[in-house]
Amino acid sequence: MATLEIRDLHVSVEAEKGPREILRGVDLTVKQGETHAIMGPNGSGKSTLAYSLAGHPKYTVTGGTVTLDGEDVLAMSVDERARAGVFLAMQYPVEVPGVSVSNFLRTAATAIRGEAPKLRTWVKEVKEAMAALQMDPAFAERNVNEGFSGGEKKRHEILQLELLKPRIAILDETDSGLDVDALRIVSEGINRVREGGEVGTLLVTHYTRILRYIKPDYVHVFANGRIVESGGAELADKLEDEGYEAYVKGGASE
Amino acid sequence: MADVQNTTGSTTAGSIEVGTAGAGAQLAGPGTGRSAVASQPVDARVEAVASYDVADFPVPTGREENWRFTPLHRLRGLHDGTAEADGGVRVEVSAPAGVTQETVDRSDARVGRAGKPVDRIAAQAFSAFEKASVVSVPKETVLSEPIRISVHGEGGTAYGHQVIELGAFAEAVVVIEHTGDAVLGANVEYLVGDGAKLTVVSVQDWDATAVHAAQHTALVGRDASFKSVVVTFGGDLVRLHPRVVYGAPGGEAELYGLYFADAGQHLEHRLFIDHDTPHCRSNVAYKGALQGEESHAVWIGDVLIRAEAEGTDTYELNRNLVLTDGARVDSVPNLEIETGEIVGAGHASATGRFDDEQLFYLQARGIPADEARRLVVRGFFAELVQQIGLPDVQEKLLEKIDAELEATLA
Numbered sequence A: 001m002a003t004l005e006i007r008d009l010h011v012s013v014e015a016e017k018g019p020r021e022i023l024r025g026v027d028l029t030v031k032q033g034e035t036h037a038i039m040g041p042n043g044s045g046k047s048t049l050a051y052s053l054a055g056h057p058k059y060t061v062t063g064g065t066v067t068l069d070g071e072d073v074l075a076m077s078v079d080e081r082a083r084a085g086v087f088l089a090m091q092y093p094v095e096v097p098g099v100s101v102s103n104f105l106r107t108a109a110t111a112i113r114g115e116a117p118k119l120r121t122w123v124k125e126v127k128e129a130m131a132a133l134q135m136d137p138a139f140a141e142r143n144v145n146e147g148f149s150g151g152e153k154k155r156h157e158i159l160q161l162e163l164l165k166p167r168i169a170i171l172d173e174t175d176s177g178l179d180v181d182a183l184r185i186v187s188e189g190i191n192r193v194r195e196g197g198e199v200g201t202l203l204v205t206h207y208t209r210i211l212r213y214i215k216p217d218y219v220h221v222f223a224n225g226r227i228v229e230s231g232g233a234e235l236a237d238k239l240e241d242e243g244y245e246a247y248v249k250g251g252a253s254e
Numbered sequence B: 001m002a003d004v005q006n007t008t009g010s011t012t013a014g015s016i017e018v019g020t021a022g023a024g025a026q027l028a029g030p031g032t033g034r035s036a037v038a039s040q041p042v043d044a045r046v047e048a049v050a051s052y053d054v055a056d057f058p059v060p061t062g063r064e065e066n067w068r069f070t071p072l073h074r075l076r077g078l079h080d081g082t083a084e085a086d087g088g089v090r091v092e093v094s095a096p097a098g099v100t101q102e103t104v105d106r107s108d109a110r111v112g113r114a115g116k117p118v119d120r121i122a123a124q125a126f127s128a129f130e131k132a133s134v135v136s137v138p139k140e141t142v143l144s145e146p147i148r149i150s151v152h153g154e155g156g157t158a159y160g161h162q163v164i165e166l167g168a169f170a171e172a173v174v175v176i177e178h179t180g181d182a183v184l185g186a187n188v189e190y191l192v193g194d195g196a197k198l199t200v201v202s203v204q205d206w207d208a209t210a211v212h213a214a215q216h217t218a219l220v221g222r223d224a225s226f227k228s229v230v231v232t233f234g235g236d237l238v239r240l241h242p243r244v245v246y247g248a249p250g251g252e253a254e255l256y257g258l259y260f261a262d263a264g265q266h267l268e269h270r271l272f273i274d275h276d277t278p279h280c281r282s283n284v285a286y287k288g289a290l291q292g293e294e295s296h297a298v299w300i301g302d303v304l305i306r307a308e309a310e311g312t313d314t315y316e317l318n319r320n321l322v323l324t325d326g327a328r329v330d331s332v333p334n335l336e337i338e339t340g341e342i343v344g345a346g347h348a349s350a351t352g353r354f355d356d357e358q359l360f361y362l363q364a365r366g367i368p369a370d371e372a373r374r375l376v377v378r379g380f381f382a383e384l385v386q387q388i389g390l391p392d393v394q395e396k397l398l399e400k401i402d403a404e405l406e407a408t409l410a
């Protein structure tokens, strides 16, 4: 049973005038099969949390712990975290010129699974996953994220989610930049993975509209670098009606 | 100065639609290319000296414009007359049926036809070679298999002269491979007949101690097409001088290059395209990666559009990817335009550091750091290989690149 435990996590970034603390004591436990929505205003530190869990070198952990089934995630390199089952669908996926999607996917699947997938079943697997996300098969031969529209990039992230089958999926604003149709298609992809019951999901979002497709078990309000309120799905409805105003006053511009 | 010295993130780019006839140096600004062109007009260097006779060139001191990047002490005497030929370089040509091979004297009309040597080593090579090798593809002959030339150094010093001649409407692919250890000064001439299509892949895959300096001159005939792919991976010092001249209108030249400079290697490519004929095209794209202490890449791209060359269309690009500290790149594109009646002219040069965001993205998908690095560098080169437009050649090149990266980015 996969459990991600975040305890009193403090993270800073190197700013012009020295280190700046962004995360100020985050506590969160995500168990296999659960879906947690993290919602908060712009700049509250949601992406910082997501990137820190994945191990991005820009973020320095200054305090706290992160464990996956008791294993110290913070001690692992970026690729070790991924192989341990942590997956981050990025808010802004990176272009990798000259590397084709098909080569990239196969290399990643080989690394995660510990052996190269059998070519014939692999090709079929990729084809089906792409079809389910209504991606043109031609994308397989294009370079990773190069010239992809915002929505295409997000589909490509979810394609990887489906193929790499992580234990903990962190989805950073996967809904942003998607029109209604794309939002539905991408959400269905996320739900297919969730329905397997194997994955714990951390859904980072600014807006509530994706929660119409993906029902969270828990909703957490994120402000000024920490979780300031937690509740069930009904908390999202409250945010929908009232916005984040109640949470940001007094601290947003520190 | 115009060169990018040990700085990364620098970029120059520009394009020129129209210049003014007779206005002298028209520059492809903005960027660092500007000052260089202004202070060092291309033709000042071009017209300097060209001669078959080594005595017409003084021994370089290292202060000359065309020698200032080259570590002369590592040339093993190629530049000052002290490197004596001892025959320790083996050249083998294998060609499909229909191709003729000859060994000729320097008095043969084809020898030196593409152009004279323009620096002391090329002139030294011309003055010192014993016999020239001429490989000819008769007119209208279309080869289905490449001509292969293997130049293998057995620890010796040699001066060579190779002519590759395509008759009118002939089509051929030539692969020249340099391996082993050698001190080699050479001239290679490509005589591309009217309407002919020549693709040449020249691979410098020398041992780590080899020194190689050569001038490659292509004479492109009417409506002919010349495609060159230069791949420089191995050798202590490699200094190549690819040049293109046009014999008649309608010619097209595409010059692609890839290089990987590892610790201590000096890899220098000095290109010159002489647009002296109307309605010709040229496209240059060179990409290099560098890693390790004292790895040094020099790329000079000189393009001259002369007053009579109306209808010219040219573009040149150089990109460098710096993987570690301690590497040095000098990238100098120079574009000089003497006529306004052109289709287009532009250049771009950029030297950048390895992109850590790409590395992070790949690692976040479980790919170990060293493999991720290889993927990114492979991608950097693959982008250029994809443009070549010859699937067989592309596939072989990617294999070469993989082998090189396997060996150097472990």
Ligand SMILES: Nc1ncnc2c1ncn2[C@@H]1O[C@H](COP(=O)(O)OP(=O)(O)OP(=O)(O)O)[C@@H](O)[C@H]1O
Pocket (backbone or CB within 6 Å): A013, A014, A015, A016, A020, A022, A040, A041, A042, A043, A044, A045, A046, A047, A048, A049, A091, A173, A206
């Ligand atoms: N290098 C940096 N220097 C200074 N501040 C930084 C740096 N990087 C990030 N920040 C700040 O950290 C804060 C949190 O950013 P983060 O991207 O985590 O927010 P977010 O909640 O994901 O916002 P959004 O909803 O816009 O995606 C922001 O105020 C941002 O400006």
Ligand SMILES: [Mg+2]
Pocket (backbone or CB within 6 Å): A046, A047, A048, A091, A172, A173
């Ligand atoms: Mg964000």
